[in-house]
Structure formats: C-alpha cells, structure tokens
Amino acid sequence: MDPRSVGHALSQIADFLELKGENRFKSAAYRNAARAILAVQTDDLAPALASGELAELKGIGPATLSTIRELVESGESRYLEQLRSEIPEGLLEMLRVPGLGTAKIQKIHDALGVASLAELEDAARDGRLAKLPRFGPGTAAKILKGITYLRENSAYMLYPRALAESEPVLAAVRAHPGVESAMLGGSLRRRTEIVRDIDVVAACESPERVAAELARAPGVREAEARGSDAVTIQFVDGTVLDLHCVPPESFAVALWRATGSASHEREMIEHASSRGLSLAGNELRDASGARIPVPDERTLFDALDLAYVEPELREGRGEVAAASARALPTLIETSDIRGVLHCHSDYSDGKATIAEMAEAARALGWSYIGITDHSQSAFYAGGLKPDAVLAQHEEIDRLNSSNLGVLVLKGVEADILADGQIDYDQELLDRFDYVIASVHSRFSMDRETMTQRVLRALDDPHVTILGHPTGRLLLSRDAYAIDIEAVLEKAADKGVAVEINADPHRLDLDWRHLQLAKSLGCSFEIGPDAHSTRGLSNMSFGVGIARKGWLEASDVINTLSATEIRQRLRRRRAS
DNA sequence: GCCGTTTTCGGCCCGACTGTTTTCAGTCG
Known part of the structure; x- marks a missing residue:
C-alpha cells in the first residue's frame, strides 16, 4: 500500500x-x-x-x-x-x-x-x-x-490529483481494441489549477460502439450519452470522464474542441469566419463548404494562418490575436529552471535535513537551492528564533565548503507582521542571502489595511521575493482581500520578485494576474515551497502556471545560473 | 498515543480572532 x-x-x-x-x-x-x-x-x-x-x-x-x-x-x-x-x-x-x-x-x-x-x-x-x-x-x-x-x-480536484486519476482512465481507453489513439483534453490539458472532469478524445473507426462499450466498463457507476459521439461516465469513486469518440479524420479538431476553453473556441471560430472559413462540429470547411483535411492540431492553426497556440494559453486572453500577429511568447519550460529558492528544512516544519534537500536538488539537475525556513512568529510551523538562524547559517557554511555539487543559499520565509514589519530585526536580516516575505496570519483584514501592510513590507530593502502574494488555498480558502495591482506595481518598482508558489494547493500568484504583473515590469520566482525532498517536484506545477500566464524563461529569476542569482540577490539588497 | 527522559509519567505550539457573551469557548494558522 x-x-x-x-x-x-x-x-x-x-x-x-x-x-x-x-x-x-x-x-x-x-x-x-x-x-x-x-x-x-x-x-x-x-x-x-x-x-x-x-x-x-x-x-x-x-x-x-x-x-x-x-x-x-x-x-x-x-x-x-x-x-x-x-x-x-x-x-x-x-x-x-x-x-x-x-x-x-x-x-x-x-x-x-x-x-x-x-x-x-x-x-x-x-x-x-x-x-x-x-x-x-x-x-x-x-x-x-x-x-x-x-x-x-x-466537485473539483486539485490538478495533481486529477492528473493522477486521469492516467488509469486514459490507459483503459487506449487499451480498448477499437481505439486507435487517445489524448487528454479539457482543463487538464490546459493545466488549470483545479479540474472538474477528465476529458479524453479517442479516435476510433466505430465511435458509437466504442463509446457504448466503454460506458459499460468495470467500475462505472453510471453513464449518460451526450450527443452521438460523447458520453459522460461516472466511476464508483466519483471520478467523472467526458469521453469523446470520433472517427480518425475528425480527431484533431475534436481534440482542439475538447481542450477548450469555451472563450478560446469562440475566438477561433470568429477568426475562422473572418477568413471565410468555418469551424463547426469537428470539421473545418472552406467558403465553398468543402472539408479541409486536418490531420493534426498544428495543421488547424496553419490553415487559419495562426501560430500554434500551446494548450496552456487557450483561455481567450488574447492568444488568437497574438498568434495571428506571430507575437506569442516562447513559454518557459521546466528544463529552463536552474535552481530553487523556496524550500523548508527540518529546522522549521520541513521533513528533510538541509543536506538531504541539497542532495535532492542536485539530483534534479539544479545548481542551487535556497533554504527558507519560517521566521520566529510562525510558532505553528516551528519558526526559527535568532540563535537557531545563526546555527543554521553555520551548518550551511559547512555544507558549502564540503563539495556538495550544489550551492546552498541562506534564505528565510519571514512573516509579514500585522503592521507590515518583517519578522526579524534589521541586523539579523542582513545575514541572509535573501528574504521571502509572506503573510501567514491575520487574513481577514480589510482590503485597505492588508494592502498597506504588504506595501510596507516591500519597503524593507531586505525583501527579495513576495511569497504566495494572495494567500489562497485552493478549494479551501479564498485569497485575502488585497489591491493586487497596487502590490504588483510596487514590487516592480522596488525590484522585488513576485512568487509563483508551486505548491498545488496554492499556485499563487494566480496565472490570471501574471500578464498584468509582467506588463507592470515584475520579475518572478517559481518556488516549490517544498517541505520534503519530494516537495521539490512541485516545480512542474509552478512552471505550468507560469506558462498559463504567458511567462518566458527570462521573466523568472530562478532560470538564472548560480553566479547570476547571487548577483541578482545582492543587487536588490544594495538598491 | 508518542516522546523523552531529570526512565515509566508529565507534557504535548500558542496567540489572535470571531461571535458569542458580558467573560470565554471554539477555530484557525
């Protein structure tokens, strides 16, 4: 087990x-x-x-x-x-x-x-x-x-759970003898932070027969046909599968359509009609009504004279216009990440030692790892008293002189106190390589007070990164009230990087704010907020969110090399 | 029920907020 x-x-x-x-x-x-x-x-x-x-x-x-x-x-x-x-x-x-x-x-x-x-x-x-x-x-x-x-x-699941649940479902669809190929669509393919159902598109010669047979598979509680080629299947454990069975020649358009989003679909249909084409059902037709063959998704975008739009971008936020102008960003990839800056150790509420975290980071191919345990006011998380900070720094110095193969940086995730002060005195803050400042208490302040609190924190020259900027916990707690635009403006002005917290419960800052943040001049840090070596794998979720927010590698500070990141962290301090 | 001993029982994270009261129980992080 x-x-x-x-x-x-x-x-x-x-x-x-x-x-x-x-x-x-x-x-x-x-x-x-x-x-x-x-x-x-x-x-x-x-x-x-x-x-x-x-x-x-x-x-x-x-x-x-x-x-x-x-x-x-x-x-x-x-x-x-x-x-x-x-x-x-x-x-x-x-x-x-x-x-x-x-x-x-x-x-x-x-x-x-x-x-x-x-x-x-x-x-x-x-x-x-x-x-x-x-x-x-x-x-x-x-x-x-x-x-x-x-x-x-x-009704919603966090992205990683949905992804895990989709794997056996997709495998079962692919294993059906009548299925030629099958792909995930829907919000899972778009990598949204929460997912309601799993969409699978299957290419089959006899779509209706395959759909009916899969609807009777073991573990199915009930199935409801939706149109001739789609069926919604609910499994005994509550997982819901929207299955689209289509003939192979319709697969690409069906996959595009099942991927959504609804607003992206609308923009694409309008764009097609502006060029005298029509996108209806699972077919693309020219002005004479003749069917244009679409063997894969790229051909669909080509036929509409658009650059290929990655699934993460298909949210109806200007991607069709940008694809038309050949102005889409080159999205960041997981392989662009060179190190991580938001990790906890067993000094506070993490499970692993600093050495174990560092070794795990090295094994993942990163060249640096910043240890950011909680600060003294975070009792509930074993926040570090000043003497523990000093002991931790000594340990990090020892590790760095022992040929680890990865640079360990001295960071801290310091609480932003109710009045906007950072949770250590200036002298102690001076000892860190960098500071992530995060709100961990008093969430129910009114918007104005909370905004002033965070703005004041950004005034502290020690603050390098603003941690999980809205405090939301997906499916369990809303973001606190805050004027996020004012905060982002100030972060850009002060050179404070905005975190994309990659913990799948947070994924905060929300991707919907990233284009705005970028346009205001913000830089970003993608942080795993790892509390164990396994938590480092959160990075892929954070990168997915950065992609949804149109970010490129150059927007994200932890794509810098170890040497560059040290310069960058020092620069903020000196400003 | 677990831990850590100053070995076999006492202590276990703790302060603030909320909605209820009119002094505090319950929840949260």
Whole structure:
C-alpha cells in the first residue's frame, strides 16, 4: 500500500477520535503518524515496514505501527472500521465545513441529532442552530456560507490529483481494441489549477460502439450519452470522464474542441469566419463548404494562418490575436529552471535535513537551492528564533565548503507582521542571502489595511521575493482581500520578485494576474515551497502556471545560473 | 498515543480572532 492511502486512513482515525471527544493528544498522535508516513518516499510501504524503517520514524509508536501494518498487509484497519460503525460518516463531512470544528459538531449532533451536511443545512436555515447555547445568527450564517463553499468546490480536484486519476482512465481507453489513439483534453490539458472532469478524445473507426462499450466498463457507476459521439461516465469513486469518440479524420479538431476553453473556441471560430472559413462540429470547411483535411492540431492553426497556440494559453486572453500577429511568447519550460529558492528544512516544519534537500536538488539537475525556513512568529510551523538562524547559517557554511555539487543559499520565509514589519530585526536580516516575505496570519483584514501592510513590507530593502502574494488555498480558502495591482506595481518598482508558489494547493500568484504583473515590469520566482525532498517536484506545477500566464524563461529569476542569482540577490539588497 | 527522559509519567505550539457573551469557548494558522 502507498503512503497516501495509509496516511489518509490514519487521518480519518484522527478525525473520528476528535469527533468522539477522545483525548486530543491521541488524535494528534494519529495525525502525526499520518504526516510521518506521507513523508516516506516510496510507492509501496511493504519493504520499509519489513525492514523496520517505519518503526524507527518519529511519531510512530506501537499502536500506530500496528494499524499501519494491518493496512499494508490487508488493505484495511479494524480500528478504523470500528470507529466508522460508531460515528456517522456525515460528521466527518461536517468537519470539512470552514468554521466548524469537532466541538461544535459534537454539540450540534448531541442537541439536534444532526448527522449529515443536508441536515446541518436545514438546521441552519430553520433557526434551530442559532438557538443553541453560544451559537447565534452569525454562527448559523457562517456555517451556511461554509456549506455553500464546500458544495461549490467539492466537485473539483486539485490538478495533481486529477492528473493522477486521469492516467488509469486514459490507459483503459487506449487499451480498448477499437481505439486507435487517445489524448487528454479539457482543463487538464490546459493545466488549470483545479479540474472538474477528465476529458479524453479517442479516435476510433466505430465511435458509437466504442463509446457504448466503454460506458459499460468495470467500475462505472453510471453513464449518460451526450450527443452521438460523447458520453459522460461516472466511476464508483466519483471520478467523472467526458469521453469523446470520433472517427480518425475528425480527431484533431475534436481534440482542439475538447481542450477548450469555451472563450478560446469562440475566438477561433470568429477568426475562422473572418477568413471565410468555418469551424463547426469537428470539421473545418472552406467558403465553398468543402472539408479541409486536418490531420493534426498544428495543421488547424496553419490553415487559419495562426501560430500554434500551446494548450496552456487557450483561455481567450488574447492568444488568437497574438498568434495571428506571430507575437506569442516562447513559454518557459521546466528544463529552463536552474535552481530553487523556496524550500523548508527540518529546522522549521520541513521533513528533510538541509543536506538531504541539497542532495535532492542536485539530483534534479539544479545548481542551487535556497533554504527558507519560517521566521520566529510562525510558532505553528516551528519558526526559527535568532540563535537557531545563526546555527543554521553555520551548518550551511559547512555544507558549502564540503563539495556538495550544489550551492546552498541562506534564505528565510519571514512573516509579514500585522503592521507590515518583517519578522526579524534589521541586523539579523542582513545575514541572509535573501528574504521571502509572506503573510501567514491575520487574513481577514480589510482590503485597505492588508494592502498597506504588504506595501510596507516591500519597503524593507531586505525583501527579495513576495511569497504566495494572495494567500489562497485552493478549494479551501479564498485569497485575502488585497489591491493586487497596487502590490504588483510596487514590487516592480522596488525590484522585488513576485512568487509563483508551486505548491498545488496554492499556485499563487494566480496565472490570471501574471500578464498584468509582467506588463507592470515584475520579475518572478517559481518556488516549490517544498517541505520534503519530494516537495521539490512541485516545480512542474509552478512552471505550468507560469506558462498559463504567458511567462518566458527570462521573466523568472530562478532560470538564472548560480553566479547570476547571487548577483541578482545582492543587487536588490544594495538598491 | 508518542516522546523523552531529570526512565515509566508529565507534557504535548500558542496567540489572535470571531461571535458569542458580558467573560470565554471554539477555530484557525
């Protein structure tokens, strides 16, 4: 069994224990065990279990180890099943409502017998909830808002999960004997940050027969035909596949159409008609109505006298006009990245040592890695007190003189305090090679106060990078209120690079702001925000977002060489 | 339930905000 599945089971046990009102340190122990397991870098835990490696992990003791053993050996845990039978599953769902914790859920369950999201919504609407002691109309309204947020977002998955789920689905479609070839389309191909369904386009000689057969495959809960060649298939685990089966000669246009976006499609159709062509259904036709053969997507763009538009750019944000003027950017590639600047170590809330992180960066072909642990005010993340900073710097000096094959830079992810000050004194800040300044607290400030807070932080000459500039957590927390344009203008003016945080939960700054930021003169840093060596692989998600934002390699500072990045970081300090 | 010992039991991140109260419980990061 893989770490993700075991970790999920342990987290569920922790949730159930909390809902049961067990000693909170007991649930915390299961949560810690889950975290420890998730940090194990393997696809199969069995060998690490057998070798005793798992038993050695900090946070795993006799009880959690026996649960893990059971999960790895049998795929199930009797303890988890036991808890499931005691506590309604609906309470677990309620735990996902923002603003609801275990204590409130227990009260609501005990007093009103509410055991599901739907019942909770009823109780919030009809006033029963507001009448509970220490609840009130404000709490009921907040819970309703939370339920709405959950509903709106629960149909979506983060990009990496959607990508992982698409792999077996695509493989199954390709394995069908009637399918000649198949490709992913939709928002997954456009690399949007959240994805609702998986789109697959399949070329087949008998589209309708293939679609019908795939709709009856094992694991399918229900299927609904949509037109003659498309079928929406829902699998038992909730994954939704939009399958488009088309004859081979229609494949390229069908793929283009299934990739979207809707506004890109509209712009393309208008462009075609302005040139006397028509793009209708899965066909391109000339003025006489004759069908123009389109063997692949590039031919489609060629036929419309357009440069090829990469899927990431197909968002209806001027890409068709730019393709027509041959003015599309040369998008950044993952291979352009030369180093990373946003990584945590075990000095704060990271899992790996600095040496392990550095070795992993070297193995990925990068020439430098910046270690940016949390600053002192970030208690919850083990932020570094000044003496820990000094100790860390000594360790980095030692590592750099030991022939690592990769340069380790002394960075910090320093909190922007409520008043806009950076979380260390100027003397200590002087000791870092660079500073990422991030907001980690007081998210609910009004827009003006928050904007002033961040603008003030940008005035500190130590600040080199503005970390995750809007604070959003995809599918769980909105961005805080801020005048992002004012912030970007100032960042450009001060020479502070704007982060594209590559953690798939963040992907912040949003790609929709990147063209504006670039036009204002901003430079960018793509940061993995890695809390383990595995977290370094977040970089590909960040690069995907940079591409969606029309960025080129030259816009991104961590495409610079180690020598150049050092100069660049010093330059900001001197200005 | 786990950890770390000043070995076998005490402590486990903690401060601010929110909505409720009129002093604080609950949630969040």
